[in-house]
Structure formats: C-alpha cells, structure tokens
Amino acid sequence: MTDATTAGADVGPVTTLATPISLDFDFTPGVAQSRFLKALATGTFVGQRCPVCTKVYVPSRGTCPTDGVATTEEVVLSNSGTVTTFCVVNVPFAGQSIEIPYICAQILLDGANVSFMGLIQEIPTDQIRMGLRVEAVWVDDADLTPSLASIKYFRPNGETDAPYESYEEYL
C-alpha cells in the first residue's frame, strides 16, 4: 500500500491505487411504489391487482411481471400474514442496524399473491417456523414515513399456524 505519509525514496514500488468513487443520484421509485410507500406512512399495506391474471402484488412495481400490463386497481391488504419461509441471519454487514442473529422471513399478507421479505421479532430464533401467523408492528405514528422503515417488524399474532397447503405455491 502506498501512503502519503510514508511516500519517499525508502518505500517499495507502487502496487495499489486508491480510486474512491462517489456518485449522487435522484432516486425515484415510480408511481406504483410511491403509492405503496405513501400507504406505509399511514400504517397500511396497499397492493395492486393485475387486470389480466387478477393476482395482487405488494409492493407493485407498476406492472404484472407475468402479463406485462399495468397494475392499476389498488387493494388494501390485511395487517396479518403467513411466514412462508425464512432464514436466520447471523452475518454482520455494513449498514446493519439490527442485532444478530435475527429472522428474515418471506411474509404472505392475507389477500396478496406474492410474499415479501420482513423482519420477525418477539419470537426466539429457534422457534420460528414456516406457516407461522404474524402481524405487522408499526413505528409510532409520529415516526411513520413513506418507507419500509415504518414497519418496525412482524411478530406472531397468536393465530394457529397456517397449513402448508395454504401457502405451498408461494414458496
């Protein structure tokens, strides 16, 4: 490594070059995701239905990925859902704000036809299971923003586990 403080005749040949790159962007999630995110700011999940296959996407990126048409009909979804599958994260990484180990689960909200990744808390990591019924816990009203950060986490809602057949096709 070269180092400005040690540069001079005594140091060895240059073998490394530091080239930091920083670029600034204006990020836009688009029309459909903005609606989803704005609903999060009110503590609500809003999905969109495909006019062709009638499946409900949450969050919708504005199109049905299989039919290639715009999803326009908005559908308000339940605050509860089912863990379809999960993993326990035990690897530290940059920007991580949650204490490891923690549970990342695919959650199928009631009324939706796709699952999305969410954090599960209030259950020991060795008791998490497929089919667990969970509900969203939101941040305090004052802290709600149009961001996934508005969902504090999901926790067991006390209902009986969903049978495997009920979510088998959403794995």
Place this chain on the structure above:
Amino acid sequence: MSAPSGTVRPVSVASFAQSPNIRRDDQRNEVEGLLPVIAEVFGNIGITKDDVDFICSGSTDYLIGGPFSFVMALDAVGVWPPRAESHVEMDGAFALYEAWTLLQEGEIDAALVYSFGRSSLGDLNEILTLQLDPYYMAPLWPDIVSLSALQARALIDAGKATEADFAEVASRSRRDALANPKAQVAKDVAVDVLLQDPYVVEPLRRHALPPITDGAAAIVLAAGDKATAWSERPVWISGIDHRIETHALGARDLTSSPSTALAAQHAGVADGKVDIAEIHAPFAHQEIILRQAMGLDASVTINPSGGALAANPMMSAGLIRIGEAASRIAAGQADRAVAHATSGPCLQQNLVCVLEGA
C-alpha cells in the same frame, strides 16, 4: 479476419416504438417508462409477446446507480412462460445485433429488442467518466464534454472542419427535429446566432452538445413468413457490422473513425445509393467525422429525425437511429438508408446497419 461469410438471411425491422424523449421523467420508474413502449411496438403490428422467440435488451446499471436494473425492466415484457432472453450492457443497437445473429441461424423467426435509460438521475458527466481506463484516466475525472472537445480541436487543427461547421450541423439537426414529435430539442436557429453561444468546453459551444435525455425504445425484428405478414413493405437489414478501436485516446487519430469505416465496409454501405442516414453523433463535430468514415456525400439526407443533438437517451439513442431510418423506408420516404450507433469516448465503438425497402 474473416468477412461475414455465407448468405445473409433477410431480417426485417418490423416495428419500432420510442418513448417521448424528455429532459427528466421524474414520475415513472424504468418499468413504468418501458411498459407503453413495449405495448406500442407489439401493438403497431398487432402481435403479442407470444409471437417473438427471443428477447434482448440493452441498458447500464450506472444510470440508475444500482445493480441489476435490467432484471426489473423485464417486468415490462412479462416473460412468462419463461423466454429465451439475453442482455447486453450496451446501447440497444448492440442488443439488436445479438438478436439479428440468432435470427441468422434460421431456428427462430422473430425477436424483441429494447433499451432504456434515465440520464437525468445522476450527473452524466461524472457517470460517463467511469467508462475510462480506471488507472490513468478515470481518477482525473475528465468529463465526456471535455474529451469530445479534444476531438473537436483536433478536427479544427487538421483543417477538416470549423466551428461554423459544427453550428451548421446543430442548426440543421434542431430544425429538422421540429418535424419529430418525439424530439426533445427542436428549434430553428441560424448558424450565426448559434455561433454567439458561449463555450462549454472550448471549442465546443452549447449547441454542439447533446441534451440530457430520459427515454426508451423497442424494435421487433422478423424473418421468414413473419416478416412479410407483419409489414406491407418490409424494411430489410441488408448488412450490419460493428467494430471497436483502442481505448487509449493518445494512440488514436481522433479526426477519423476507422472503426466506422470498417463497419460500413462490412455492412455494404457503398453497395448502393444511400437516401438517408441516421447517425448517432452525440456531439456536432462527430457527425462530420462519421459522414466521412461512411463515405456519405452531400446527396444523402442526414438525420431527418434531428439525431442525437435533438434527443440523446443513453443506451437507446443508437437503437432509435435504426428505428428512425427504418420508419422512413416503411413510409416510402427512402429506399435505402444507413443507421449508425456509437459507444464510448470519442466514437470508440461504432455499429453500422444498412436498411433497404422491398
């Protein structure tokens, strides 16, 4: 090096669509922007995604500032059931080349090609610097305008063009763009007025630079029965080729474009009279270099769409040239046209496509 061998299978540009080219599409994400373009390119000829056998797209992650932007864009097509599909991190014109190659094998008859990019999200001057040699050039952050200005100066010094010639190109391009509803910069301004513009980087004045553009484009290629069924007057690709030059600017003659000349030769530009040419010259002086490289004389109508000086959506501007040229043949305004696409600093890589009406 071998020339393209064997007989070229006739492939037609069966349909073309492009989004409005605008300075900043701050409403829609990539998928939402692409969706109407895909719908239009199929709708033009009354087909659906089920009628194409292969899909190829062109885009770059660096415009959006995150990896895998092409993955999300696939949602605009709806690749279900699964499709044969590929992606190049290049202008859509090169995606078209990949699709055309597959069509040459004779096992498939139709392909969808699309490209997209929002140049407005970041600072394009900084982003494009990352295309440069990462050891010697990129760390100095030379911007694309400055590098193009080095080329323009070389052209002037060599006596091959003047600043008035650059203004002439810009004036004509923006005037012709008045007839192009998809153009971003369209106006009728005389050369002597343009020459009053301040320099951005001397010797390039404001008018010699392309606009920053958000946009997307798509083309359907067809062969065999599909080509004749989908078009009353099919526009055939009679030749297509592309070539790259060295990256070292200091080892190139910036006043000429040998890669374009080679591609034009292999694409057969000189095999017949050229009526119009759609040239992807982001900077005004580059049109002069490219015309010379392709041997296009004063009888050829250059960039009737306004070209890249009227709208320069990164990753689509080359594909749009092919679409624009084909559209004019389909409309009966030309019988034989040349389309060109470029990539990299100072015209490093160039593609030439020759199109002919039936």
Place this chain on the structure above:
Amino acid sequence: MAERCAVIGVGQTHHKAKRDDVSIAGMVREAAKMALADADLTWSDIDAVVIGKAPDMFEGNMMPELYLAPALGAVGKPMIRVHTAGSVGGSTALVAAHLVKSGRHKRVLTVAYEKQSDSDAMWALSVPQPFAAPLLAGAGGYFAPVIRAYMRRAGAPDHIGRMVAVKDRLNALRNPYAHLHLPDIDMAMVEESIMLWEPLRYLESCPSSDGAAAMVLAAEDAISGSNPPAWIHGTAMRSEPTIFAGRDQVNPRAGRECAADVYAQAGITNPREQFDCAEVYVPFSWYEPMWLENLGFCEQGDGWKLTESGATAFDGDIPWNCSGGVLSSNPIGASGMLRFLEVAMQVRGQAGEHQVDGAKLALGQAYGGGAQFFSMWVVGSEKP
C-alpha cells in the same frame, strides 16, 4: 442453417481471494492468452470478442469492454459485452457460440471475469436503496429461505448440504486453479463453521474470488490446436421474472424448460445415464440436490437421495463439479463460464487430476438473478 461450433482453446487464471499481482487487464489477459495458446492462435487470428461480467460496480468500471478492447486484441473487431447477472459467464459463451453458429465469424474469443477485491462483493450486490430497510446480507440471505423451502418440500435431512460442501472441496484439491484448497475438509469441519444464514453455514457457501476464464470457439473449418475440439451439441437460455404470484423458486420452470431445450438439441433423454459428468452452478451447497431435480437427473424430491448415495461424487456414476465448482472458486462474472469451460476440458480429456475417465458428453449450466436466468450447453468429444 447453423454451422457446427467447437471449443478449441480454454484458459483460466488461478482464482484467489485477491489477485493483487495484476491489473484488471492483466488478469483477463492471463486467461485469454492461455486460451489462445491452447488453440495455437494469436490475437490477430481472432475475428470477434465477447466479454461478460456481473455488475460493473464490482470494479467501478462502466461498460468495461471499452477499456479492455485493446487488452484483448479486439481493436478493429466486433466486441460485445453481455450481462445476465450470475448466469453471465454462461450466456457470454452462448453469445460467442451464436456468432460462430450463425456463420458470422470463424474464430471468436470469449472472456468472463470478476475482480471483486477491487471493491467488496457484498456491498456491490447490496447497495442500500432509499425507502428500503437493510435486512439481508448478500446473496445467501436471499437464497437461504428458498433452501429451507426445498428441505421442507423434499423432506431432505440436514446433512445433505454438508456432504456437497465436502465433496466439492475434495474435488477442488484436484484442481490447481481452484481458489479454496482445504485438505482437511470433512463433515465435522463444515458443521463447526459459523452459521451465516441459517440453514447455511460458512463452508456451505461460495467464496468471493478474483479470476477470469476464456475460451476460443471456432467453426468446423477453422479448428486449430493440438488438443481435440469440444463440439457444442446444444445451447439454451431461459429467463423468468424475479417475483410473481405462484413462482416456484425451488424448482424454477425456466430452468426445467432450458434443460428440456438443450437436451432436445443434443438428443438427451436420460441425463444421468447419457452424460459422463456435469458442471452446475452450485454457489450454496443445497443447490446441488435442487438442480439435480430441476435438470431432470432424478425424480422430483429425490435430488438429495442422489447426492447422499454418492452418485455425484468424483467416483460416482454421474460426477458433478469435478473442478470443485462455484463452492471452491467464485469470480462471479466468470463462474458461469468456468462451468462451460470445465465440461469442455472434460470432453477434450485435458482436465488433469479431476478428469473423468473417458468423458465424452457433458452438461454445463449457469444460473443468475433470483434463480431466474439460466444458460446451458452440452459439449461432446464427437461431432454432433
């Protein structure tokens, strides 16, 4: 009518965590020059160059075909840059094959690489986006839940993943170019390694490598070199969307249909019997039994039984990843091409210590994105 196409030269770098002795160009040239030498060719004999790699952000070099054109002898030639996520090394080779099969070119150089150590792979894949919550840590966090779904669906016991982790690392000991050489590898060592994304342990996951792979593909009338050609008997690509209602991520339809396509071209009706070996993209141990099912080497739900029986081991009846696979070397953009290249080496009889005796027909597979992009080829020692 498509021309016949064969692999006539292969080259790869020694894959390492950090190739700190070379520049990016130096690294890709190492593989490319080796492939040219194998084919007894020089730069000027090549008609076109096709290059592939995963996201440009790994190296911070946008559209690197521009910078690398002179380093790969591409000046004055056509050059194409492919990017199809993790499957890119495979699809890059396929684009090169199409340039030959279409009759467009006689000899095409194809190169894939990643120099991940220039940045940090995990960061480059998990760029924090606005409005999102940072939850996952790299690809493992994405695929671990899918693996759990497979285990549940197939009723697979826990130790299968560890078996694959051991098997591929033992194979890597036979491959001098492999990144990981773990002479003491055994089931206990895997079990003792840290649990990263339960159910995935550290040693059940791929490393992060610097490396490059290259091949020269040629038309029938342009074969050169002293090693026998590896004839391409079939090529196929398939894609499906990342997320959609009812998507089977465990056994993606795109993978099954890609396999059906390439098998039809190559006349394969019983892959386990007809292939002598396979190189399949297995970045996490459990993807071996999952892809065994997806690629039709066994019935649904039986993939883990095939692994458990030892059938996929080096001395099994259908060895998978004799090179050590992605679990032993993972220069992401090149990982797919290494699969394609390794099977070419097998049918050319040049795989050295990891050569399968008398290998005549083999399958190379790569996948990418959220297990949604697939590329495959079948190569053989006999002309198709």
Place this chain on the structure above:
Amino acid sequence: MTDSEVLHAEHRLEYPYSRSTGPVIGAFLTALRDGRFVGATGATGQVIVPPTEYDPVTGDDVGELVEVGPGGTIETWAWVSTPLRKHPLQTPFAWALITLDGADTAMLHAVAASGPDDLATGARVVARFKPAAERVGAMSDIESFVLEGGAS
C-alpha cells in the same frame, strides 16, 4: 399522479475502490512518485505512455520500460473555463493530450495556463509535480502540466 405525489430521495453510490496495479502500471506510478516518467516499448519499438501491459493497438505484450519526458508536446487541447467539482484543477485550465519527449503515444492530463490564448496545439509543456512528500503513486502526483519556460 402529479410530480409532488411521486417520491424522490437522494441516493449516494459510494465505494472506496482499491486497485492492484500489476507490474507495468505499478512501474509508471512508482516513477511518478519519484517525479519522473517511464513508457513501455511496443513490438515495433514505439514507446507507449502511459504504459499498459499490452500494445494499445495490437494487444501484444510490451517490452522493457524506458525513461521519457518530463517535457512534451500538446497534440490537442480543450479549455475548461468552469471546472467541474471533480476536475484536478479548480481554476480555469485545459485538458490536453500530451506526447512526452521520447514517447509515441499521448497521455491525458491538465495544463495550467492563464487563458486559452496562451495555448496551442504543438506547444511545449512540462510536468509540474506535487511536492515529493505529497506524492502517492497516482496520476494526481502531477499537479498539472505547464507551458515550458512560461509563467506557472
């Protein structure tokens, strides 16, 4: 939905890339740190500056390194009256392709001058290095080029 209803956010893409140079680029950067220039000899004897492991046209391996510069000639130049935030100089300057004495290819760098009227293609320039203690082995070790014999 109007503009105000679509969300926007600032997004910074930032990595501290650290690149291994390999022997040829490393030798050039080492020479820069020492306040001098080297080029690489190509197959036909031409001298490539800045040097790469390969001939920039044929792709062939390069041969031995030779000393070049520190003076050179401007091949082409472009005047920047308003530098961008990442440009090497924050006062008006010129980008130039400069062929160092003894070299056959030109390198890109900045030329400091009081105005465009002072510059011309063919003008002689010389590298002005940063002080030795500030040099790290990078192109930025050259503060800029300046006109030979001119005021700096």
